[in-house]
Amino acid sequence: MHAFVTGAAGFIGSNLVDRLLEQGHAVVGYDNLSTGRREFIAKALRSSNFDFIEADVLDAARLNESVRGADIVFHLSANADVRFGTQHPHKDLDHNTIATFNVLEAMRTNGVKIIAFSSTGSVYGETEVIPTPEDAPFPIQTSLYGASKLAAEGLISAYAESFEMRGYIFRFVSILGERYTHGHVFDFVQKLAKDPSTLHILGNGLQRKSYLYVGDCVDAMLTAVECADAKINIFNLGTDECCEVKESASWIAGRLGLAPHFTYAGGDRGWIGDVPFILLDASRIRALGWRPKLSIRQSVELTVDWLKANEWVFSQRGPR
Amino acid sequence: MHAFVTGAAGFIGSNLVDRLLEQGHAVVGYDNLSTGRREFIAKALRSSNFDFIEADVLDAARLNESVRGADIVFHLSANADVRFGTQHPHKDLDHNTIATFNVLEAMRTNGVKIIAFSSTGSVYGETEVIPTPEDAPFPIQTSLYGASKLAAEGLISAYAESFEMRGYIFRFVSILGERYTHGHVFDFVQKLAKDPSTLHILGNGLQRKSYLYVGDCVDAMLTAVECADAKINIFNLGTDECCEVKESASWIAGRLGLAPHFTYAGGDRGWIGDVPFILLDASRIRALGWRPKLSIRQSVELTVDWLKANEWVFSQRGPR
Numbered sequence: 109m110h111a112f113v114t115g116a117a118g119f120i121g122s123n124l125v126d127r128l129l130e131q132g133h134a135v136v137g138y139d140n141l142s143t144g145r146r147e148f149i150a151k152a153l154r155s156s157n158f159d160f161i162e163a164d165v166l167d168a169a170r171l172n173e174s175v176r177g178a179d180i181v182f183h184l185s186a187n188a189d190v191r192f193g194t195q196h197p198h199k200d201l202d203h204n205t206i207a208t209f210n211v212l213e214a215m216r217t218n219g220v221k222i223i224a225f226s227s228t229g230s231v232y233g234e235t236e237v238i239p240t241p242e243d244a245p246f247p248i249q250t251s252l253y254g255a256s257k258l259a260a261e262g263l264i265s266a267y268a269e270s271f272e273m274r275g276y277i278f279r280f281v282s283i284l285g286e287r288y289t290h291g292h293v294f295d296f297v298q299k300l301a302k303d304p305s306t307l308h309i310l311g312n313g314l315q316r317k318s319y320l321y322v323g324d325c326v327d328a329m330l331t332a333v334e335c336a337d338a339k340i341n342i343f344n345l346g347t348d349e350c351c352e353v354k355e356s357a358s359w360i361a362g363r364l365g366l367a368p369h370f371t372y373a374g375g376d377r378g379w380i381g382d383v384p385f386i387l388l389d390a391s392r393i394r395a396l397g398w399r400p401k402l403s404i405r406q407s408v409e410l411t412v413d414w415l416k417a418n419e420w421v422f423s424q425r426g427p428r
Numbered sequence: 429m430h431a432f433v434t435g436a437a438g439f440i441g442s443n444l445v446d447r448l449l450e451q452g453h454a455v456v457g458y459d460n461l462s463t464g465r466r467e468f469i470a471k472a473l474r475s476s477n478f479d480f481i482e483a484d485v486l487d488a489a490r491l492n493e494s495v496r497g498a499d500i501v502f503h504l505s506a507n508a509d510v511r512f513g514t515q516h517p518h519k520d521l522d523h524n525t526i527a528t529f530n531v532l533e534a535m536r537t538n539g540v541k542i543i544a545f546s547s548t549g550s551v552y553g554e555t556e557v558i559p560t561p562e563d564a565p566f567p568i569q570t571s572l573y574g575a576s577k578l579a580a581e582g583l584i585s586a587y588a589e590s591f592e593m594r595g596y597i598f599r600f601v602s603i604l605g606e607r608y609t610h611g612h613v614f615d616f617v618q619k620l621a622k623d624p625s626t627l628h629i630l631g632n633g634l635q636r637k638s639y640l641y642v643g644d645c646v647d648a649m650l651t652a653v654e655c656a657d658a659k660i661n662i663f664n665l666g667t668d669e670c671c672e673v674k675e676s677a678s679w680i681a682g683r684l685g686l687a688p689h690f691t692y693a694g695g696d697r698g699w700i701g702d703v704p705f706i707l708l709d710a711s712r713i714r715a716l717g718w719r720p721k722l723s724i725r726q727s728v729e730l731t732v733d734w735l736k737a738n739e740w741v742f743s744q745r746g747p748r
Contacts, residue, residue: 194590245563248585255586259579265568266575270514270700380590
């Protein structure tokens, strides 16, 4: 098949691109390289099956001509920054909601019928049902990020209903692994490089979070696209585990061979809109035969190893 | 209090404006008059407590300066056209989602803390839980209109959480009454004026819909704003009744003194995204003491009477 991938040079996007190429598919990658890295698609660029377009999903005209001929669009470009939404509310609206609208319009114009979308467990807000299934009670949004992804989900569903498309919506927990460039493991490794004696943790460290290895995430997406064929297919993607932030911090420090003193900002949330307990019920994707290969601890440690082996990602981190 | 009302010259907005003025509040009305009618605010314009600003909610700068000093914003401006979303997908995104973002940003900039918003029962899509409560299972959108309103709800909730605002979200059934200018009663009365012998009905006529009188709708909004004070307050607004489209058609014809032959387009939906059965559980707003004063049949007949007495609304209907 001919796959079109937005956010192709990003963390999850570039891992997906590599996998699709390994499977022999033709892939067009689309990325504005604002947070994506050309290094992440270095291998892909050597493949004759890969074309790369450096452009922005907010450039509707460019997107429109680029999507032409695709069998499926993996729409992974996003403002993936959950924490700092309150500092620039327009960013989530632009890069997550309006960008998704642009992708859908480009697909409609070009007769492309299948979209797979990276949504987030953040759309459940502070749900009371944990582990949270896909049909949890109507959620109340607690972050601009979650709201912008929920809006994108709604657009995809409405387009599928209105224009005979098929949509795959993946509600991710936080993803870890090779090419990971933001989030708490990144922050902790970076802080410990500067000061190995102390690690300051946002909140009280007792927030319980769930993580998934990027390879398992890509597996799950491709399993769903292969096995599910409803008009709208919604899947939680996560392991059945969660861990406390301070537990994860101790794994990270241990993997680095450090024993820092932990200090805590206090409070049960790390920032406004932080959800203190995230655990998704992933039985729907498991029913298709998918299983994660790595535990959360293995994912965290693999990520630490990758960051240590690729310290350039810290120095070259864009200011977006 | 000083109330700011978007869509102030519209159907529901102008009824709300009149009520707020009757209660002695100062009101600033904001409307671009694209579907709103200056005639609907003729009475308000004679009040010294009313200021009218003819401008668009997509004009962020104008909106920003206009909101200044308000105690509460009633954000009622919208593209309220559910049926024709597929013909211009951008319209719902612009006038419902982005417009709501603009309103929230104007409020944030000016320190205005309370927003009351006209959402819709369409956000429940084709839910299996009927009557539908506010915490029904996570819905799947079936129309661009519903998706755009869901996106606006998410933005309001995220802003309330992020910027210490308070939000009132009202999920309306279809509203009827004085100044009603679009929807099936409008269409049927208009069709019967042209040809009193035959009435063509979209779908099979068995779609079950719920309606609410605009006076009862305004009562409910003001009751909620007065009595509920959570960060986010979500209320279904509807009667406990529903009626079939062909039943409503017979009431309309009867009220006009006609006995037309009904023909049906067939199918269980009137258009793509039409929801065949809408009935909201309004026990949450009823728990605050609110009760509708008119039945659905009374609302339909009052609307027919108002349309007959105001036939100019047919000839002057804008092409927006």
